[in-house]
Amino acid sequence: MRMVDIIDKKRNGGELTADxxxxxxxxxxxxxxxxxxxxxxLMATYFQDMTDAERSELTMAMMKSxxxxxxxxxxxxxxxxxxxGGVGDKTSIPLAPIVAALGIPVPMIxxxxxxxxxxxxxxxxxxxxxxxxxxxxxxxxxxxxxxxxIVGATGxxxxxxxxxxxxxxxxxxxxxxxxxxSSIMSKKIASGTDALVIxxxxxxxxxxxxxxxxxxxxxxxxxxxxxxxxxxxxxxxxMNQPLGNxxxxxxxxxxxxxxxxxxxxxxxxDLVLTLGAHMxxxxxxxxxxxxxxxxxxxxxxxxxxxxxxxxxxxAQGGDRNVIDHPEIMPQAKYQIELPAKTSGxxxxxxxxxxxxxxxxxxGGRQKADDQLDYAVGIxxxxxxxxxxxxxxxxxxxxxxxxxxxxxxxxxxxxxxxSDTAEPLTLIHETIR
Numbered sequence: 001m002r003m004v005d006i007i008d009k010k011r012n013g014g015e016l017t018a019d020x021x022x023x024x025x026x027x028x029x030x031x032x033x034x035x036x037x038x039x040x041x042l043m044a045t046y047f048q049d050m051t052d053a054e055r056s057e058l059t060m061a062m063m064k065s066x067x068x069x070x071x072x073x074x075x076x077x078x079x080x081x082x083x084x085g086g087v088g089d090k091t092s093i094p095l096a097p098i099v100a101a102l103g104i105p106v107p108m109i110x111x112x113x114x115x116x117x118x119x120x121x122x123x124x125x126x127x128x129x130x131x132x133x134x135x136x137x138x139x140x141x142x143x144x145x146x147x148x149x150i151v152g153a154t155g156x157x158x159x160x161x162x163x164x165x166x167x168x169x170x171x172x173x174x175x176x177x178x179x180x181x182s183s184i185m186s187k188k189i190a191s192g193t194d195a196l197v198i199x200x201x202x203x204x205x206x207x208x209x210x211x212x213x214x215x216x217x218x219x220x221x222x223x224x225x226x227x228x229x230x231x232x233x234x235x236x237x238x239m240n241q242p243l244g245n246x247x248x249x250x251x252x253x254x255x256x257x258x259x260x261x262x263x264x265x266x267x268x269x270d271l272v273l274t275l276g277a278h279m280x281x282x283x284x285x286x287x288x289x290x291x292x293x294x295x296x297x298x299x300x301x302x303x304x305x306x307x308x309x310x311x312x313x314x315a316q317g318g319d320r321n322v323i324d325h326p327e328i329m330p331q332a333k334y335q336i337e338l339p340a341k342t343s344g345x346x347x348x349x350x351x352x353x354x355x356x357x358x359x360x361x362x363g364g365r366q367k368a369d370d371q372l373d374y375a376v377g378i379x380x381x382x383x384x385x386x387x388x389x390x391x392x393x394x395x396x397x398x399x400x401x402x403x404x405x406x407x408x409x410x411x412x413x414x415x416x417x418s419d420t421a422e423p424l425t426l427i428h429e430t431i432r
Contacts (some may be wrong), residue, residue: 003027003037011044018057025061025160034363035167042164042173052223055142058178059224062164062186062368064344066156069136071107071192074144078105078192079279083199084217087355088242088380091199091272092120093256094264097308098276100147101299104283107143108150109157109191111165113364121152126250126329126374130318146311157185167306170367175207177217185224195231195273195282198222202428203240205351211236211428218431231282237271241349244268248363248377248398250329257323260306267383267426273297274427299337305353330375331346332398340388347421350414357410361399376400378411385421 006020012134016024024041027033071078077123079099095104108225110132112119121132132152134142143151153162161183168174168183188196198221201207202214218234245266246255258264259272276296277289286292299305312319322328358364362373377395382388394415397404 003033003041007040007044009039010048013048014052016054016057018061020040020364021057022061025058025065028078028160028163029065032191033388038164039167039171039173042168042171042176042179045178046173049176051093052220055178055181055220056224056227059182059185059189062158062160063190064180065160065186066158066190067136067139068190069107069157069192071140071143073140074105074107076103076105077194077283078107078143079195079197079283080106080108080188080191080193081197081199081275081279082188084180084201086201086209086239086243087351087358088244088247088252089199089201089239090123090244090246090252090256091268091275093123094150094259094305095272095276095279096150097260097312097413098281098296098299098305099279099322100312101304101308102285102295103147103281104280104285105143107139107193108148108190108280108324109153109187110150111152113169120150120361122372122374123252123256124250124318126253127313127318127322128328130313131316134316142312142315146308146315146370148308148312149316150312151316154184157190161186166171169365176210177208177213177220180207180217181220183225185221189230190227193202193230195279196232196233196260197227197278197282198232200234201239202388203238203318203351205239205242205355214428215431216265218429222431233278233282234431235274235278236431238424238426238428239351239391240424242351242354242378242380243271245380245383246377247354247358248361249372250326250331251377251379251398253322253329254326257306257309258327260300260309272424283401284372313392330373332375332377333400334398334401334402336399336404337393337398338390338395338397338408340382340394340417341390341412342417343388343390344417344419345421346384346386346388346394346415347418348414348416349380353410353414354378354380357397357407360407360410361397373400387424388417
């Protein structure tokens with residue numbers, strides 16, 4: 001079938017057959033389908049959605065488009081976590097070594113930034129020498145030896161997703177449930193993970209802005225996972241303000257290290273321990289979540305998680321001196337404060353616009369081939385519910401250019417100070 005006919009069928013709300021979906025995925029991988037037709041298909045899917053059957057077919061076709069990792073040589077239940085993306089969401093970076101420090105293998109295949117959200121791989125590449133692209137055998141060996149690895153799609157894992165992933169970012173089709181679900185689950189199924197915890201974000205800084213949409217995505221992901229025999233569950237966590245204080249690649253690595261030293265912000269530390277507890281229970285290393293959470297917290301207290309992080313960094317070619325000397329990462333030329341104009345209580349910090357501000361500084365991509373500036377970003381000093389005095393710094397802008405008038409206007413327009421503020425709920429639901 002011609003690609004234009006497949007686009008036409010989806011654009012007009014038709015349900016694609018398994019063969020049509022397979023033809024599309026095969027054409028993307030082979031290069032027979034040009035980017036402009038792939039983009040048209042993504043936009044048609046964005047507006048017309050997909051049935052459960054189409055979502056499953058697309059996921060499996062993308063998974064089968066490349067290699068399937070065999071992790072059977074690694075002892076134990078392999079546990080992984082995936083986030084649907086948010087602003088300041090660096091949870092994977094401290095989470096993997098925390099869980100690995102308990103003897104649980106964590107083979108984590110992560111992605112790059114999409115739109116206003118940061119990517120785990122981009123953050124890790126701020127560490128001098130850290131390599132996210134390693135061979136399949138090296139990946140397996142590292143998980144056997146170190147118990148954790150955070151890498152890009154290894155070898156030829158889901159090559160269709162690599163091409164589609166980049167086009168979603170630049171065609172404004174990121175927040176599409178079938179495209180998100182197929183992207184995440186094709187890689188996770190192909191990566192050989194036994195147990196998967198999915199952190200589905202909801203709110204202004206998430207791709208799913210409403211709780212209903214986030215719930216629909218969470219159910220779609222869990223159903224796909226269970227359909228192939230994977231132990232899979234999801235939590236829905238809040239993204240109505242940035243997670244933690246740091247936004248930007250090198251800044252988020254430093255904050256991740258602070259978390260592992262027991263000095264991280266309360267919100268992201270809480271989320272990391274919650275996700276870790278679920279992974280530990282699914283790996284059958286603890287009988288209940290309370291015990292598992294205490295075990296995860298213990299790895300921070302005794303330093304074993306921080307040691308494990310250093311082992312992972314060194315195994316992937318990075319400089320483990322970053323733990324005590326974060327200044328070896330790229331540093332911004334200017335640090336510019338954003339003072340509060342009035343006194344009161346911070347009542348709004350629009351997460352998506354904070355992410356866009358960081359992207360405009362150079363910390364994220366506006367086009368697929370944009371080069372990142374790892375040094376730039378934003379460090380929040382005040383978040384929702386915090387009191388502030390006029391003239392007190394709301395945040396610090398880390399920039400390599402001095403003129404911040406446009407960025408300041410954007411930030412001021414998206415931070416509100418009122419007399420009171422409604423508290424945010426960090427974790428909304430758990431879905432099994």
